[in-house]
Amino acid sequence: MPEVVMKNITMRWGNVIAADDVNLKIQDGEYVTILGPSGCGKTTLVRIIAGILEQTEGEVYIDGKSMANIPTEERDIGYVFQNIALFPHLDVIGNVSYGPRVRSVDKTDWEKISHKYLELVKLLDKMEMFPSELCGGEQQKVSLARALSTGARLLLLDEPLSALDARVRVDLRYDLRRLVKSLGLTTLHVTHDQEEAMSVSDRIVLMRSGKIIESDTPENVYMHPKSIFAANFIGETNLLEGVVKSVDEVSTTVELRDGSLIDAPPTNVNNGDPVVVSVRPENVFPAAAGLHAVVSSVTFVGTYLRVMTEADSDDRVEFDVPTTSEREYNKGDDVHLTLDKRSAIVYARTPGGIGEATRLE
Amino acid sequence: MPDIRLEDVHKHYDGIKAADGLDFSVKDGEYVCLLGPTGAGKTTALRIIAGLIDPDSGRVLFDGEDVTAVEPEDRRAVLLSQTYSLFPQMTVAENILFGPIIRNWPEEARNKTLANMLDMVRLTRRSDAYPRELSGGMQQRTALARALASGAQVLLLDEPLRALDARLRISLRHDLRSLAKSLKITTIHVTHDQDEALVMADRIAVIRNGRVLQMDTPMEVFDRPVSPFVANFVGQSNFFQGSVVRANGNVEVRDEQGRAVFARAMEVEMGEKVVVGIKVGNTEITKEWEGYLQGVVERILFEGRNLFIDVMVSGLGRFSSRMPAGKKGEFAVGDKVSIRWAPDKATVFTMRDRSLDDELRVE
Numbered sequence: 001m002p003e004v005v006m007k008n009i010t011m012r013w014g015n016v017i018a019a020d021d022v023n024l025k026i027q028d029g030e031y032v033t034i035l036g037p038s039g040c041g042k043t044t045l046v047r048i049i050a051g052i053l054e055q056t057e058g059e060v061y062i063d064g065k066s067m068a069n070i071p072t073e074e075r076d077i078g079y080v081f082q083n084i085a086l087f088p089h090l091d092v093i094g095n096v097s098y099g100p101r102v103r104s105v106d107k108t109d110w111e112k113i114s115h116k117y118l119e120l121v122k123l124l125d126k127m128e129m130f131p132s133e134l135c136g137g138e139q140q141k142v143s144l145a146r147a148l149s150t151g152a153r154l155l156l157l158d159e160p161l162s163a164l165d166a167r168v169r170v171d172l173r174y175d176l177r178r179l180v181k182s183l184g185l186t187t188l189h190v191t192h193d194q195e196e197a198m199s200v201s202d203r204i205v206l207m208r209s210g211k212i213i214e215s216d217t218p219e220n221v222y223m224h225p226k227s228i229f230a231a232n233f234i235g236e237t238n239l240l241e242g243v244v245k246s247v248d249e250v251s252t253t254v255e256l257r258d259g260s261l262i263d264a265p266p267t268n269v270n271n272g273d274p275v276v277v278s279v280r281p282e283n284v285f286p287a288a289a290g291l292h293a294v295v296s297s298v299t300f301v302g303t304y305l306r307v308m309t310e311a312d313s314d315d316r317v318e319f320d321v322p323t324t325s326e327r328e329y330n331k332g333d334d335v336h337l338t339l340d341k342r343s344a345i346v347y348a349r350t351p352g353g354i355g356e357a358t359r360l361e
Numbered sequence: 362m363p364d365i366r367l368e369d370v371h372k373h374y375d376g377i378k379a380a381d382g383l384d385f386s387v388k389d390g391e392y393v394c395l396l397g398p399t400g401a402g403k404t405t406a407l408r409i410i411a412g413l414i415d416p417d418s419g420r421v422l423f424d425g426e427d428v429t430a431v432e433p434e435d436r437r438a439v440l441l442s443q444t445y446s447l448f449p450q451m452t453v454a455e456n457i458l459f460g461p462i463i464r465n466w467p468e469e470a471r472n473k474t475l476a477n478m479l480d481m482v483r484l485t486r487r488s489d490a491y492p493r494e495l496s497g498g499m500q501q502r503t504a505l506a507r508a509l510a511s512g513a514q515v516l517l518l519d520e521p522l523r524a525l526d527a528r529l530r531i532s533l534r535h536d537l538r539s540l541a542k543s544l545k546i547t548t549i550h551v552t553h554d555q556d557e558a559l560v561m562a563d564r565i566a567v568i569r570n571g572r573v574l575q576m577d578t579p580m581e582v583f584d585r586p587v588s589p590f591v592a593n594f595v596g597q598s599n600f601f602q603g604s605v606v607r608a609n610g611n612v613e614v615r616d617e618q619g620r621a622v623f624a625r626a627m628e629v630e631m632g633e634k635v636v637v638g639i640k641v642g643n644t645e646i647t648k649e650w651e652g653y654l655q656g657v658v659e660r661i662l663f664e665g666r667n668l669f670i671d672v673m674v675s676g677l678g679r680f681s682s683r684m685p686a687g688k689k690g691e692f693a694v695g696d697k698v699s700i701r702w703a704p705d706k707a708t709v710f711t712m713r714d715r716s717l718d719d720e721l722r723v724e
Contacts, residue, residue, distance in 0.1 A: 037526050037528065037529070038496075038497065038526050135399070135724035136399065136724065137724055138724070165398055165399050165553040165554075165723065165724070166553055166554035166555060166556070166557075167398065167553070167555060167594055167723050168398075168723055168724060170597070171723075174662075191527075192526040192527050192528070193526075193527035193528075194527060194528060194665075195527065195664065195665070196527075198663065198664050198665050199662055199664055199669070218663050218665070219663045222663070222665040222686075233528055234665065235665040235666060236531070280666070282666050282685060282686075282687075299560050300559060300560075300578075300579045300580045300583070301556075301559060301560060302556075302559055302583055302596050302640070302642055303596075303640065303642030303643060303683070306560075323580070323584075324703075360498075360526065360528055360529045360532065361496035361497065361498055361499075361526075361529065
């Protein structure tokens with residue numbers, strides 16, 4: 001069963017560094033997502049593992065074996081791309097049986113194998129249709145069945161859902177995870193969509209500018225992000241600027257620009273340090289007293305309303321209220337806000353401030 | 362700025378009804394999203410409004426005036442495609458000035474427009490850059506500025522955010538809407554993304570098979586969908602099939618096994634075969650034995666802000682519930698739970714001829 005190790009992988013294109021000394025280990029049977037904005041180097045990593053690209057420095061090991069000089073076709077990998085690349089002149093069964101036939105498995109075997117995977121993606125009844133007769137979601141399921149029918153135990157998925165409609169994408173996420181988990185595959189899935197990463201992965205690896213900046217379970221990455229970038233990229237968050245007023249074993253107190261004080265858990269910062277406090281909209285609550293703000297807009301988001309405000313501290317603060325809330329919020333309303341202290345996170349302010357820390361492109 | 366009206370517009374291609382009696386109005390200054398799956402006819406509708414496609418029958422009116430036969434360039438409407446189509450050999454400023462120059466605007470007016478547009482899309486410092494030197498978001502803003510620089514009064518957006526990263530898309534939703542609103546421009550925005558439509562639109566028109574199924578505020582479309590398809594396309598829903606056993610006030614629906622659920626009051630007949638739809642976000646699960654349906658927790662997914670829990674109800678299949686992540690720890694896989702909801706959040710639909718699966722199909 002495959003375990004993948006990337007050791008000190010660097011990839012340079014002239015002056016551009018697409019991967020900057022990356023070290024990553026993917027356990028056997030693990031579902032890992034590499035998440036990050038366009039150009040962060042995530043696709044480069046997958047292509048290096050597949051052997052489509054050769055790294056400038058470093059080494060890839062699959063099951064402890066160095067992949068140096070081992071061509072793609074001998075790495076035993078299933079690969080699914082964003083752009084659905086089925087053979088248009090072959091029907092579904094022709095596409096799915098392609099791998100086994102190339103490996104000259106005899107007919108009863110390749111039929112059995114193909115049927116097995118078509119059943120798993122629930123497309124047995126469409127095996128005689130051509131790709132052009134299928135919708136996008138079905139085509140991508142055929143791509144998956146084709147990638148798996150070679151018997152690959154390591155599955156590489158490069159933005160497999162990006163070309164599909166939003167609603168189809170949401171349904172396929174669950175199917176995808178269910179399928180690869182039931183087969184016990186090791187999976188590396190590349191995406192720029194944090195919601196997708198959150199719902200399919202055992203572990204999320206967040207990349208920015210060729211570097212891994214976070215590697216943890218979806219829950220830890222969401223609840224305890226290690227950087228302002230991660231806090232903002234994975235889910236939405238409010239970022240408030242201030243200065244540390246006091247810090248002890250119980251809490252960190254931060255003074256915002258209007259002089260109001262907010263409490264957060266203890267942090268490794270010093271009195272007087274400029275800091276940024278991150279608190280997610282679901283952890284901000286209207287109250288009788290607290291940070292004063294004025295409502296700038298109210299948006300219906302389905303099961304809740306998102307209220308956006310301009311706080312006296314010059315920060316933009318958003319919070320959520322249930323659609324069943326008794327109180328109505330309108331543009332121009334005065335509100336006082338409190339933050340859930342336990343879920344607030346204090347970060348040292350980095351050069352360039354919030355704008356640079358959260359830059360997506 | 363104009364209001365727009367489509368009157369019984371039809372367009373067929375080789376037996377495919379891309380527009381099958383489109384009939385709706387967009388008010389002056391309104392931001393409307395046309396939402397539907399791929400192939401629903403959203404882009405066809407947009408291109409008919411732009412004048413790029415001639416309808417087989419029906420009329421398009423701008424401010425009450427029939428423009429069906431008016432050339433695209435004389436319609437005061439500009440269509441921005443998914444791929445932006447910027448001129449690669451021109452800088453940001455040259456792209457923006459393209460319209461004003463071919464229209465022979467005086468230099469002073471051109472320069473003023475350019476400065477305003479650059480400021481509006483926050484690209485003043487990149488005015489000399491070429492498209493290939495810009496990020497996706499910047500290219501999108503350049504295309505928007507170019508579209509608006511010609512003095513268009515109707516903005517037609519075809520999946521304007523689709524080519525961008527998911528996180529950037531979320532950030533830009535608010536900017537794009539604010540920009541259109543501040544210019545008081547009438548905007549029609551085509552999207553397949555229901556979250557995008559919910560947060561951006563004044564009203565959403567849900568389109569399927571060339572027809573508008575429902576056109577209403579996001580809240581109405583979400584909370585009071587007109588069909589199971591709308592209920593499941595705009596936010597996911599759970600469904601329960603049965604017959605009406607009480608039609609006074611909240612409707613009670615019972616299935617053959619005697620399980621009963623409630624939904625908000627609607628006009629239905631006693632004994633009528635119906636489907637009850639409830640949003641997963643409005644579906645509660647509890648360990649008390651008091652809900653409508655009993656089941657076993659099959660899977661718990663952490664989604665960040667929310668938990669997504671699947672419950673297997675014997676004989677009925679999977680019901681899902683989305684709840685704040687703060688409830689984590691209250692439920693575990695294998696737990697016996699009960700499912701309930703506030704009746705006024707559930708909607709009753711009359712069973713059509715087709716099966717529920719066919720009704721819900723999104724592709």
